[in-house]
Amino acid sequence: MSKNDELRFIVNPGGALTGRLRVPGDKSISHRSIMLGSLAEGETGVSGFLEGEDSLATLSAFRAMGVQIEGPDAGRVRIQGVGLHGLKAPADALYLGNSGTSMRLMSGLLAGQAFDITLTGDASLSGRPMKRVVGPLTTMGARIDATATGTAPLQIYGSANLSGIDYMMPVASAQVKSSLLLAGLYASGRTCVSEPAPTRDHTERMLTGMGYAVQRKGNRVCLEGGGVLRGIAIDIPADISSAAFFLVGASIAPGSELMLEHVGMNPTRTGIIDILRRMGADITVMNEQDVGGEPVADLRVKSAQLNGIEIPPELVPLAIDEFPVIFVAAACAQGRTVLTGAEELRVKESDRIQVMADGLQSLGVNAQATADGMIIEGGPVGAGCVDSHGDHRIAMAFSMAALRASGNIEINNCTNVNTSFPGFVEQAGRAGLGINTRK
Ligand code: S3P
Numbered sequence: 001m002s003k004n005d006e007l008r009f010i011v012n013p014g015g016a017l018t019g020r021l022r023v024p025g026d027k028s029i030s031h032r033s034i035m036l037g038s039l040a041e042g043e044t045g046v047s048g049f050l051e052g053e054d055s056l057a058t059l060s061a062f063r064a065m066g067v068q069i070e071g072p073d074a075g076r077v078r079i080q081g082v083g084l085h086g087l088k089a090p091a092d093a094l095y096l097g098n099s100g101t102s103m104r105l106m107s108g109l110l111a112g113q114a115f116d117i118t119l120t121g122d123a124s125l126s127g128r129p130m131k132r133v134v135g136p137l138t139t140m141g142a143r144i145d146a147t148a149t150g151t152a153p154l155q156i157y158g159s160a161n162l163s164g165i166d167y168m169m170p171v172a173s174a175q176v177k178s179s180l181l182l183a184g185l186y187a188s189g190r191t192c193v194s195e196p197a198p199t200r201d202h203t204e205r206m207l208t209g210m211g212y213a214v215q216r217k218g219n220r221v222c223l224e225g226g227g228v229l230r231g232i233a234i235d236i237p238a239d240i241s242s243a244a245f246f247l248v249g250a251s252i253a254p255g256s257e258l259m260l261e262h263v264g265m266n267p268t269r270t271g272i273i274d275i276l277r278r279m280g281a282d283i284t285v286m287n288e289q290d291v292g293g294e295p296v297a298d299l300r301v302k303s304a305q306l307n308g309i310e311i312p313p314e315l316v317p318l319a320i321d322e323f324p325v326i327f328v329a330a331a332c333a334q335g336r337t338v339l340t341g342a343e344e345l346r347v348k349e350s351d352r353i354q355v356m357a358d359g360l361q362s363l364g365v366n367a368q369a370t371a372d373g374m375i376i377e378g379g380p381v382g383a384g385c386v387d388s389h390g391d392h393r394i395a396m397a398f399s400m401a402a403l404r405a406s407g408n409i410e411i412n413n414c415t416n417v418n419t420s421f422p423g424f425v426e427q428a429g430r431a432g433l434g435i436n437t438r439k
Contacts (some may be wrong), residue, residue, distance in 0.1 A: 006436035009411040010435030012401035016255035023242040028053035031382035038067040042231035053419040054099035064090035071408040089115035106178030111142035111188025115158040133179045164189035172317040174199035192222040198267040237296040244322040250348035251281045252332040253403035256303040271319030279306040313341030324397035330376040331365040339373035350391035359386035383407025392416045
C-alpha cells in the first residue's frame with residue numbers, strides 16, 4: 001500500500017467511555033480453530049471467529065490447501081476437516097500478511113506434510129525472527145530454508161521424517177511451543193516442550209477438546225504423534241487483547257463506566273487485569289463461565305486514579321501483547337512505572353519499546369526506553385502526531401491516550417488495525433472516543 005493510501009486516525013482530546021460492548025473474537029483461538037479444524041476428522045463449527053486480516057490469512061491458506069471452509073459470516077465458520085494427512089499442495093506460495101502466528105504455527109504443521117511449500121509475509125513479518133521455530137523443527141528432522149538472517153520467506157520441503165524432541169524453549173513463546181506441538185502430531189514418538197514461564201495454552205486446550213491426548217506436568221507439555229483429531233463446535237470468546245484498549249481507556253478517562261462482554265479469561269492471558277489492578281484500576285469480573293474449555297467473563301471497568309508500579313517480570317508473558325496500551329496507562333498514572341524483562345517486545349509487529357517511547361515522548365511524556373523495557377513518569381499528555389509504524393496495537397494504544405491529551409492526537413499508518421480489530425473506529429466512537437479517520 002502506498003503512503004498516500006495509508007489510513008490516519010485523528011483523535012479528539014477528552015471524553016469518557018460508557019456503555020456495553022463486545023470486542024471481536026480472540027485472534028489466537030481463531031487461528032487455531034482453522035488450523036486444527038482443518039486437520040480434524042469431520043466438521044468443526046466455529047462462532048465468534050475474528051474476521052481480521054491475520055486470521056483471514058490463515059483461513060485463506062487452508063482453503064488454498066484444499067480445505068472446504070464456509071464463511072466467515074457474522075463470525076460463523078464451518079470447516080470440513082480433511083484429517084491429518086488430507087491437505088493438498090497449494091498452487092502458489094502462501095502469503096500470510098502481517099501474521100506471525102500464522103507463519104510460526106504453520107511452519108510446524110507444514111513441516112509434516114508430503115508436499116513442498118513457501119510461506120511469505122509483508123515487510124514487518126519478513127523482518128521477524130523465524131530461527132526460533134526453524135532451529136528446533138530442523139532438530140526434529142524438518143527441512144526448512146529461511147533467509148541468511150533467519151527470516152521469511154520460508155521454504156518448507158515435504159516428506160521429511162519427523163521425530164519427537166524434548167525441547168526447552170529459550171524464550172517464553174506460545175508460538176514456538178505451538179509450532180513444535182503441531183509438528184509433533186506428525187512425528188514419531190513423543191514431542192515435549194518446556195517453557196521458562198507460562199505462555200498461552202490455547203493449542204493444548206483445543207487439541208484436548210478435539211480428543212487428542214496432551215500431557216502437561218509443571219512447565220512441560222508433551223504429545224505423541226500419529227493420533228486423530230475430531231471436529232468439534234468452538235465458541236470463540238472476545239479477545240482480551242482487544243478488550244485491553246477499553247480497559248485502559250475507561251480507567252484513565254474520568255467519568256467512564258464500561259461493560260465488556262464475553263471476554264476470554266484464560267489465566268495465561270489475564271496479565272493485563274493483574275497489572276491494571278496493581279495500578280489501582282477498578283475492574284470487576286462478572287458472569288464467569290466455561291465455554292468449550294476456555295474461561296469467559298464480562299468485565300466492568302470504571303475510571304480510577306492509577307499509580308505507577310514496578311511490573312512484576314512474571315506477568316510479562318501473560319500480558320505480552322498489551323504493553324503498548326499499558327504504557328499509555330503508565331503515562332496517565334501518578335508516579336513512575338518500570339517494566340523490565342520484556343525484550344520480546346522488540347521483535348513484535350514493530351519494536352514496541354522504541355516505537356512507544358518515541359510516540360510518548362512526542363506527546364511530552366517522560367518515557368525512557370531500556371534494553372528490555374521502559375521507565376515512564378506519569379504526567380500530562382500533550383497533543384501531537386505519532387507514527388504507529390504499521391503496528392495495529394500501537395495505533396489503538398495511542399488512540400486511547402487522546403482521552404487524557406491536551407489536544408488532538410494524530411496517528412499515522414493505521415491500516416493494520418484491521419489485522420486484529422476490524423470495526424475498532426466504530427466501536428470506540430460509539431463508546432465515546434472522538435476518533436475520525438483520514439486517508
Ligand atoms: C501468540 C503468541 C504471542 C503473541 C501473539 C499471539 C499466539 O507471540 O504475541 O500475538 O497466538 O500464540 P509469542 O509466542 O511470540 O510471544
